[in-house]
Amino acid sequence: MPVEVSTQEVRSAVQEFLKRFIDDVEGIDDVRLITGGLLDSLVAVQMIDFIQQRFGITVEDEDLEIANFDSVNGVVAFVDRKAGTA
Amino acid sequence: MSAAATRKPGHQPPCVHHQLTKDAELRALAEGEFAARVAGWERAGHVPDDVGEHLAATGVLGALVPARYGGTAWTHQRYGEANRLLGTLSSSLQSLLTVHGMVTHALARWGSAEARSRLGELTAGRELAAFALSESVSGSDVRSLTSWAERGPSGWRLTGTKRWICFGQLADVFLVFAMTESGDAAFVVRRDDPGVRIIPEAATAGFRAARLAVLELDRCAVGSERLVGRPGFGLTQVGGRALTLGRLWVAFGSVGLAQSCVQATLARADRAGAAGRRLKDFQLLRGLISDTDVAVRGAHLLAVSAASALDASSEWAVSEVLAAKLAASRAASLAASVSAQVHGAEGLLADGAVHHRLGDARVMEVIEGNTQLVQDLLAEQVIARWRAAPEGANR
Numbered sequence: 281m282p283v284e285v286s287t288q289e290v291r292s293a294v295q296e297f298l299k300r301f302i303d304d305v306e307g308i309d310d311v312r313l314i315t316g317g318l319l320d321s322l323v324a325v326q327m328i329d330f331i332q333q334r335f336g337i338t339v340e341d342e343d344l345e346i347a348n349f350d351s352v353n354g355v356v357a358f359v360d361r362k363a364g365t366a
Numbered sequence: 367m368s369a370a371a372t373r374k375p376g377h378q379p380p381c382v383h384h385q386l387t388k389d390a391e392l393r394a395l396a397e398g399e400f401a402a403r404v405a406g407w408e409r410a411g412h413v414p415d416d417v418g419e420h421l422a423a424t425g426v427l428g429a430l431v432p433a434r435y436g437g438t439a440w441t442h443q444r445y446g447e448a449n450r451l452l453g454t455l456s457s458s459l460q461s462l463l464t465v466h467g468m469v470t471h472a473l474a475r476w477g478s479a480e481a482r483s484r485l486g487e488l489t490a491g492r493e494l495a496a497f498a499l500s501e502s503v504s505g506s507d508v509r510s511l512t513s514w515a516e517r518g519p520s521g522w523r524l525t526g527t528k529r530w531i532c533f534g535q536l537a538d539v540f541l542v543f544a545m546t547e548s549g550d551a552a553f554v555v556r557r558d559d560p561g562v563r564i565i566p567e568a569a570t571a572g573f574r575a576a577r578l579a580v581l582e583l584d585r586c587a588v589g590s591e592r593l594v595g596r597p598g599f600g601l602t603q604v605g606g607r608a609l610t611l612g613r614l615w616v617a618f619g620s621v622g623l624a625q626s627c628v629q630a631t632l633a634r635a636d637r638a639g640a641a642g643r644r645l646k647d648f649q650l651l652r653g654l655i656s657d658t659d660v661a662v663r664g665a666h667l668l669a670v671s672a673a674s675a676l677d678a679s680s681e682w683a684v685s686e687v688l689a690a691k692l693a694a695s696r697a698a699s700l701a702a703s704v705s706a707q708v709h710g711a712e713g714l715l716a717d718g719a720v721h722h723r724l725g726d727a728r729v730m731e732v733i734e735g736n737t738q739l740v741q742d743l744l745a746e747q748v749i750a751r752w753r754a755a756p757e758g759a760n761r
């Protein structure tokens with residue numbers, strides 16, 4: 281079941297996750313995380329798990345579009361669509 | 367929304383002894399049929415073709431597949447113990463569980479409807495699966511892979527050379543990683559596809575019976591249903607998850623290997639020598655015996671803990687798996703070298719078990735992430751975990 285969250289909450293949760301692995305997340309919202317090599321494959325997988333658990337959504341096969349996970353903005357838009365946030 | 371509300375409950379502390387007594391069928395197979403034949407196949411340098419059928423009867427080949435696709439859906443703990451058990455006998459044989467498990471799991475999770483509908487062949491052991499990621503110049507650094515898949519009107523054309531594929535000589539199904547114009551991707555390649563050539567690898571010092579092969583793909587044409595996951599996610603969602611599982615199986619397999627080395631060490635050290643003197647009484651050897659005991663038992667606990675973290679989908683399971691892989695592969699190296707040392711000249715017989723197991727332990731520190739790479743990845747996790755909860759609330 282999707283958890284009710286605002287777009288801003290999604291953004292800060294994703295940034296909070298990234299802070300564990302990236303020293304400086306200031307102004308990072310459009311930076312390419314996966315294709316830019318900022319996250320290694322293990323951490324990219326952990327990020328997807330984090331999004332699923334935190335927002336109660338399931339990443340399906342058809343959700344595997346790189347644009348959905350390659351930037352903070354991409355993730356926020358994706359979660360908004362999946363969870364139908366305001 | 368609070369973080370506490372979504373955090374998974376902590377997993378239970380490991381209960382090793384309970385696990386050890388399960389799976390009577392697999393144990394009977396290991397201690398009967400396989401135990402009688404293992405020395406022969408290790409010397410000959412190949413696990414016989416019929417092991418798949420024997421293993422299938424125990425359900426272990428479908429362990430990582432849900433029942434709806436014909437699997438037996440074991441827990442990570444249970445499959446881990448199966449790896450440990452086979453690891454005590456033969457690391458070559460155990461490696462079949464590593465790769466077959468990784469691939470069947472990936473296909474059940476990310477395979478097309480067609481790939482899933484064929485899983486029953488793999489879970490029943492009528493077919494075997496192998497994992498084809500490494501290339502000559504793309505080993506630890508998987509992002510540098512050069513195999514290429516070209517999109518065509520009705521599917522894909524794959525070209526490239528994959529190396530060091532465990533059970534590649536026997537496998538019917540290969541999970542192959544290649545680059546595409548839209549990023550890294552994973553594909554199912556079948557042994558009988560056009561443009562596939564399978565060549566045995568030269569003999570390796572460890573895993574000498576693991577039927578290693580080179581897979582050559584020359585414009586190998588496959589249908590679009592052979593794509594696993596999506597381009598751009600081959601090395602993360604498909605490969606990354608598979609490697610985490612593979613590391614856990616290598617950890618359990620290493621524990622089994624280490625345990626068998628400990629047995630050999632103790633048997634040798636407790637044997638009465640010339641003047642009734644036993645090696646076990648030399649104080650320096652007693653140090654080796656106790657250090658090995660601590661390393662091996664500690665690694666087993668870490669492996670069980672990592673398996674239960676995965677069973678509970680706990681947030682830091684990946685980190686636990688890395689710790690288990692690091693500890694267990696090193697424990698195996700220690701136990702194998704101590705065994706080689708106490709066996710003296712006998713331990714150096716090129717065709718002997720002591721020497722073979724030393725080679726197996728070397729492999730454990732190279733595959734599924736070499737020791738230094740795993741240290742690097744684990745440090746990243748340890749620091750991230752600290753950043754997430756500086757007070758240690760998460761531990």
Ligand SMILES: Cc1cc2nc3c(=O)[nH]c(=O)nc-3n(C[C@H](O)[C@H](O)[C@H](O)COP(=O)(O)OP(=O)(O)OC[C@H]3O[C@@H](n4cnc5c(N)ncnc54)[C@H](O)[C@@H]3O)c2cc1C
Nearest residue numbers: 497498499500505506530531532573732733734736738739
């Ligand atoms: C018996 C056996 C079975 C195998 N089975 C399979 C299989 O089934 N499928 C498959 O795809 N592959 C398989 N492999 C390949 C295996 O995964 C690779 O050998 C492994 O990834 C290491 O790659 P490499 O040999 O190219 O060594 P390299 O990547 O060149 O590494 C050599 C050494 O360099 C150091 N090093 C490398 N990277 C780093 C780093 N990031 N940080 C610090 N130090 C580093 C380490 O000390 C490492 O041992 C197998 C290999 C063996 C020997």
